[in-house]
Amino acid sequence: MQDKKNDQTAVQSTTVNGSVAADSNQEKLFTISVLTENKSGLLNGVTIVFTRRKVNIESINVSITEVEGVSRYTILVKCSKEVAEKIVKQIRKLVEVLGAFVYDQEEIHYQELALYKVQTKHIMNGNKVESLVRNNGARILVIESDYIVIEKTGHMHETHEMFEKLKPFGVLEFVRSGRIAISKSKRETTTFLKELEEASKIKINK
Amino acid sequence: METLLAKEIQKKVNNNQKVTGAEAVILSLLCEGVDVIFGYPGGAIMPIYDALYQYREELHHILVRHEQGAVHAAQGFARVSGRVGVCMATSGPGATNLITGIADAKIDSTPLVCITGQVASHLLGTDAFQETDVIGISMPVTKWNYQVTTVEEIPEVIAKAFYIAHSGRPGPVLIDITKDAQFAECEFKYKKCENIRSYHPVPKINHDHIQQAADLINQAERPYMLIGQGVILSEAEKELKTFVEKSGIPVASTLLGLSAFPPDHELYVGYLGMHGNYGANILTNECDVLIAIGMRFDDRVTGDLSTYAKQAKVLHIEIDPSEIDKNIKTDVAVNADAKEALALLTEKVNARTFPDWLAKFRDCDKLETEKVINNHIHPGDGAMKMGEVIHLISEKTKGEAVIVTDVGQHQMSTSRYYKFRSGKSNVTSGGLGTMGFALPAAFGAKLGAPDREVIAIIGDGGFQMTLQELGSIFQHKVPVKIVVLNNNFLGMVRQWQQLFFEKRYSSTEMVNPDFTTIVSGYDITAKKVTEREKLSETIDEMLAHQGPYFMEVVVEKEENVFPMVPSGACVTEIRLE
Ligand SMILES: Cc1ncc(C[n+]2csc(CCOP(=O)(O)OP(=O)(O)O)c2C)c(N)n1
Numbered sequence: 001m002q003d004k005k006n007d008q009t010a011v012q013s014t015t016v017n018g019s020v021a022a023d024s025n026q027e028k029l030f031t032i033s034v035l036t037e038n039k040s041g042l043l044n045g046v047t048i049v050f051t052r053r054k055v056n057i058e059s060i061n062v063s064i065t066e067v068e069g070v071s072r073y074t075i076l077v078k079c080s081k082e083v084a085e086k087i088v089k090q091i092r093k094l095v096e097v098l099g100a101f102v103y104d105q106e107e108i109h110y111q112e113l114a115l116y117k118v119q120t121k122h123i124m125n126g127n128k129v130e131s132l133v134r135n136n137g138a139r140i141l142v143i144e145s146d147y148i149v150i151e152k153t154g155h156m157h158e159t160h161e162m163f164e165k166l167k168p169f170g171v172l173e174f175v176r177s178g179r180i181a182i183s184k185s186k187r188e189t190t191t192f193l194k195e196l197e198e199a200s201k202i203k204i205n206k
Numbered sequence: 207m208e209t210l211l212a213k214e215i216q217k218k219v220n221n222n223q224k225v226t227g228a229e230a231v232i233l234s235l236l237c238e239g240v241d242v243i244f245g246y247p248g249g250a251i252m253p254i255y256d257a258l259y260q261y262r263e264e265l266h267h268i269l270v271r272h273e274q275g276a277v278h279a280a281q282g283f284a285r286v287s288g289r290v291g292v293c294m295a296t297s298g299p300g301a302t303n304l305i306t307g308i309a310d311a312k313i314d315s316t317p318l319v320c321i322t323g324q325v326a327s328h329l330l331g332t333d334a335f336q337e338t339d340v341i342g343i344s345m346p347v348t349k350w351n352y353q354v355t356t357v358e359e360i361p362e363v364i365a366k367a368f369y370i371a372h373s374g375r376p377g378p379v380l381i382d383i384t385k386d387a388q389f390a391e392c393e394f395k396y397k398k399c400e401n402i403r404s405y406h407p408v409p410k411i412n413h414d415h416i417q418q419a420a421d422l423i424n425q426a427e428r429p430y431m432l433i434g435q436g437v438i439l440s441e442a443e444k445e446l447k448t449f450v451e452k453s454g455i456p457v458a459s460t461l462l463g464l465s466a467f468p469p470d471h472e473l474y475v476g477y478l479g480m481h482g483n484y485g486a487n488i489l490t491n492e493c494d495v496l497i498a499i500g501m502r503f504d505d506r507v508t509g510d511l512s513t514y515a516k517q518a519k520v521l522h523i524e525i526d527p528s529e530i531d532k533n534i535k536t537d538v539a540v541n542a543d544a545k546e547a548l549a550l551l552t553e554k555v556n557a558r559t560f561p562d563w564l565a566k567f568r569d570c571d572k573l574e575t576e577k578v579i580n581n582h583i584h585p586g587d588g589a590m591k592m593g594e595v596i597h598l599i600s601e602k603t604k605g606e607a608v609i610v611t612d613v614g615q616h617q618m619s620t621s622r623y624y625k626f627r628s629g630k631s632n633v634t635s636g637g638l639g640t641m642g643f644a645l646p647a648a649f650g651a652k653l654g655a656p657d658r659e660v661i662a663i664i665g666d667g668g669f670q671m672t673l674q675e676l677g678s679i680f681q682h683k684v685p686v687k688i689v690v691l692n693n694n695f696l697g698m699v700r701q702w703q704q705l706f707f708e709k710r711y712s713s714t715e716m717v718n719p720d721f722t723t724i725v726s727g728y729d730i731t732a733k734k735v736t737e738r739e740k741l742s743e744t745i746d747e748m749l750a751h752q753g754p755y756f757m758e759v760v761v762e763k764e765e766n767v768f769p770m771v772p773s774g775a776c777v778t779e780i781r782l783e
Contacts, residue, residue: 037404041341041353048346089528095350095370098404193403200401202408 024081029058031103031110031181032088034073035065035189037096046073046097049090055079059112061178067189070098076179098196103183110181114159115141116150116166117173123148129169136162147172211236211264215394224391227357228253231321231383232261234364237396240292242283242653244268244276248296249336251323253388268653268682270646271674273300277307278643278672279650281316285633286608287654288441290371294321298336301382302343306640308378309347313637314462315439317376319367326386327355340382349377357390361397369399374407375526376439409525409541411550418538419521419547420554422495428563429455430493430518432478432507435462435636436500436525442545443467443629446499449552454559456567458486460501462636465626469605475567479507480771481618484578485570487769487777490515492566499523500544503533504637505774513776523547577782578768583623589762590738592619592691599661599689600624602745607659608633608651612644612668614698616691618767620663630655642671649675649684659687659749666692666718673724679754680728687748688725688756693763694718701766725756732756 036042043062050057058076065072077084084102091100120143122129129150133140138152152162156176163174215233218225225233231254235243243265247255258267270276273295280291291311295304301322311318325334341353350370354363360383367379423429437446443466450457450467456475457467467474476483478490490496496518501507508514511533519537522530523544530539540547582593596619599607605627611617611634626632633651635643648662669690679686696714703711722732731751735744735758748755771780 041345044342045345052346086528086532089532093526093528095402095405196406197403199406199410200403202406202410 027078027080029076029078029105030081030084031105031108031179032073032075032077032084032091032100033103033181033183034075034091034100035098035192036071036073036094037098038069038071039096042094042096043073045094046075046091049087050075050077053083053087055083055087059176059178061180063180065189067193070189070193074178074180099192101183103181108181108183110155110179111153112156112159112179113151113153113177114162115173115175116152116163116171117147118150118166118169118171120144120146120148122169129166132162132165136165138162215396218394222393225394226253226257226388227354227360227383227390227392228257228388229260230357230360230392230394231364231388232257232265233394234361234396235292236261236264237361237398238290238364238368240265240290242266242268243292243294244270244279244283244650245294246270246273246276246296246300248300248323250297250325250385251294251300251321251383251388253385254294254321254323254383268649268678271677272672273303274306274642275646275672275675275678277304277311277318277320278640278646279653279675279678280318280320281307281311281314281643282610282633282647282650283654284311284316284318285647285654286630286651286658286660288630289654290317290319290368291650291654292319292321294323296323296336297325297340297382298338300336301338301340304380305343305347306638308344308380310635310638310640310643311378312347312349314635315376315435316378317371318378319364319371320378320380322380322382323388324353324382324384327384328386330355330384340380344380347378348380351380351382353382353384354387355384357387357392360387360392361395362399365397365399366402369402370405375436408543409527411542411546412540413550415538415540416547416550416554419523419540420551422519422521422538423453423455423497423551424556426495428493428560429453429495429497430489431455431457431497431499432460432501433457433463433466433499434460434501435466436544437463437466438500438630440500440525440544442500442543442548445545445548445552447471449548449555452552452557453555454557455497456560456564458483460504460507460636461621461634462632463501464621465629465631468627469625470627473564475564476571477621479504480509480773481622481767481769482507482771483571483622484574484769484780484782485567487771487780488570489566490777491517493518495519495521497521497523498534499548500525502526502529505533508533508777509771509779510774510776513778574769574782582619587738589765590735590741590759591765592616592761592767593623595689595691595741595759595761596620596623596663598742598745599663602749603659603661607631607661608655610634610644610648610651610660610662612662612664613639613641614665614668614696615693615701615765615767616663616665616697618698619691622767641665641668644668645672645688646675646678648686648688649679649682652684652686661687661689663689663691665697666690666694666716666721667696669721670718676725676728676730680730683753685753687751688730688754689748690721690756690758691761692718692721692758693761693765695763697765698767700764704764704766705770706772721758722756730754730756732758734758734760736760
């Protein structure tokens, strides 16, 4: 594939005698990472690509990057590899998208953050909640007179486990952030952008 | 004209003379070389219409009768001229009336710039009068869209719009401009857009892939080539012919690829798809190498994917990377512009011929001619058939006319029986199948190719979907020829009902008015042909006529288009009757 926007792609399609390898039809979690110019309305354009194929977005995070004016969308989806790849190709077609990549769990470092609100009386009466916090690598973010907010970073199953443990004490609110991820690839975004700039100048001699 | 305009603009720049946003829109269009624009005014776009008044000599505005007419006309204009079609409409209902045509242009890769007025920026999001979120609505059906809220953005955004619309795989772009931005003033400077770092319309040729493609072709024993509109959009007709003549590979065309390759060429084997030719369809499942260029394996071409060309190695040459491996897994993919790829491939392929393989196509042709074609184009007596009308028009125009079709049986009959002998001549709604496309697209096409004969061929159903555009043809004296093939049915749907729904003709019979009376009201010469004896002379009269001309032909009510690959069936399950 000669598309420059494709260059960081971690997952290549695997074909065996022209047919799709079996594992590409299995539904799994994929992390889709999209580098974009900062343009209002683009989020809508990106999500439409998923909606059209009726693929549900598990989580989505939009953030700035180390390069000014460039945003990164990190989107978690559950679908087959084949569908993930087709979605990514269609996302790349959006004019303001600089690059879009699909990653397996093994190809990224990723993290999520969860917040839990419980009544203050639970840390006052005995130290059960406090030891839960301590033993699970969480921390107390704020203590108000009537509630406390606990913060925990971790993968989905870890933050969920914490939720289950806190449940008996009554969780007033629980929220988990979208996944954020950094690829294991060594390429720097600025180098990538420079190559894009060049690729955008290719003309056909007609 | 261009230099005069350039001087005019330069004068404004030199004097630091400010222009309104509305005038900046018009000047930007002029800087892009636009001389025809299709549109319809209304509150939110009035400043632009006002600015247009001053430039009405340079920028010819065609007032349509419905905004859908404007966008289809712009499509017709773009398809025959290879230029960007431009249309404009007001906010709210004006903008939403464009959507069908924009969706049509998106799926058929037609370069358009659509300009819509919008309520003033301080009213955005407040459900103001005629406010509609046209950016949100059009996002899934545009290649790019943008809302302008400040006057300074206008020239740059319009430059970007044109660049995006026509480069790479073309498509429609929509620019929504708030009324306050149209009224505000700025200094005018225009610079054409030449690149956008996040947008790569032209892939860099990978020579390894070209070599792999050539190797695959050189090993083939029964190679088969499918061409699509990509060949026309890339203006690769000449390169295609050179490639085919050297490689000796039989060629078939998709609906939108028609007119890219001469139909009387010894290596042309026909038209693909649901109502395509017999051999062109069934032999897809006998070739050993399938070479697809500038086409996207639409389901109307492939039928059941799980049984499509399974025996073949697939080479896909395509400019849009998202089309590669979308429907058909490729063995070799060349992500490239058709023209460039074909030129490189021609150097690397061996000069060969495949007489035995080609003979198979000819055997199929013989069968199809006996079983289907003869009966359609030379029916003898009985009611007139669509095929014979198209065949006659094809003969009398020597295949040189621009043919604009609507959607249905007449469209399929035209793609089967009109022998397109020159490029950019087949204007039809392929991907979206939009009834009502033909009449407005035809007058747009005539304005895009004023020196060519433009003939619209329409069903009685589709004609009544945008019939109001007779008014545009009348007012602007556009000399198009209009042929309505009247079977008093929504023919194609009736055919499906007959074949797949036990002849239960649910809401497909049409009680029609006298079309010639209506058309005459627009001062367009109108003839109705009910007898076969009158057909030939009426076509002659139509072709000889200087202005617009309307011909209704009363055809057999319950004729079916064959061959037919039933929806979702394998291409080899094609039915001849
Ligand atoms: C806007 C729109 N509505 C509905 C259809 C579905 N449709 C496809 S073909 C057809 C019948 C067309 O009838 P007519 O225009 O008389 O042409 P014929 O098939 O008889 O040649 C219909 C209703 C469509 N393609 N487009």
